[in-house]
Amino acid sequence: MKNPESTYVKSLRDYFExxxxxxxxPMMEKYMKNHFRFLGIKSPERKAILxxxxxxxxxxxxxxxxxVICNLWKFPEREFQYLGMExxxxxxxxxxPERNELIEWMIxxxxxxxxxxxxAGNLAGVWFQHHPEKIPAITEKWMSSxxxxxxxxxxxxxxxxxxxxxxxxxxxxxxxxxDEKDFFIRKAIGWALRELSKTSPKExxxxxxxxxxxxxxxxxxxxxxxxxSEK
Numbered sequence: 001m002k003n004p005e006s007t008y009v010k011s012l013r014d015y016f017e018x019x020x021x022x023x024x025x026p027m028m029e030k031y032m033k034n035h036f037r038f039l040g041i042k043s044p045e046r047k048a049i050l051x052x053x054x055x056x057x058x059x060x061x062x063x064x065x066x067x068v069i070c071n072l073w074k075f076p077e078r079e080f081q082y083l084g085m086e087x088x089x090x091x092x093x094x095x096x097p098e099r100n101e102l103i104e105w106m107i108x109x110x111x112x113x114x115x116x117x118x119x120a121g122n123l124a125g126v127w128f129q130h131h132p133e134k135i136p137a138i139t140e141k142w143m144s145s146x147x148x149x150x151x152x153x154x155x156x157x158x159x160x161x162x163x164x165x166x167x168x169x170x171x172x173x174x175x176x177x178x179d180e181k182d183f184f185i186r187k188a189i190g191w192a193l194r195e196l197s198k199t200s201p202k203e204x205x206x207x208x209x210x211x212x213x214x215x216x217x218x219x220x221x222x223x224x225x226x227x228x229s230e231k
Contacts, residue, residue: 190220
């Protein structure tokens with residue numbers, strides 16, 4: 001996905017660089033374990049700045065949006081990847097049946113929990129709702145990839161589905177990953193079950209009784225079930 005930098009991307013980059021806060025950047029970089037550089041623009045400010053930019057320049061044309069996102073992914077400052085995700089989250093953009101290729105590319109490039117979790121819940125999750133027939137083949141590919149971020153995305157893309165969650169599908173992912181030692185996989189298992197427990201606590205209890213999970217996963221999964229049982 002090699003794309004030349006467009007006038008739109010240059011304008012967006014210049015606009016945000018003009019709002020950089022070098023005093024805040026080191027703190028944000030430390031929070032992300034120094035994996036990425038930052039301009040020092042916190043989330044509420046970043047969203048406000050983007051709204052101002054959009055009011056002035058508008059959104060990129062739909063056929064240009066993918067190239068804009070890929071260009072934003074090249075920049076070292078993490079805020080630009082956040083901007084790319086925001087642009088990709090437009091519902092009309094995600095209706096395209098081929099958009100899964102871009103979503104997968106975003107997951108596996110410059111991967112860390114901050115981007116992957118947004119992409120899983122707000123991009124992959126929405127795209128799968130538009131194209132449910134694609135779920136089996138794509139999630140099977142992601143699960144067998146050996147890439148922990150694609151696997152984490154399988155666990156998390158249904159986070160906002162609530163009562164519409166396909167529990168059999170989620171349980172299958174958990175069975176495949178239950179012995180993984182990686183923190184991000186264990187945390188995601190618990191997080192997915194915790195969200196499911198808000199609408200289907202009995203199903204979560206059944207899963208926990210039938211599948212041996214790590215203490216981390218179980219603690220996360222039981223958070224709301226424990227609260228509810230105390231009332």
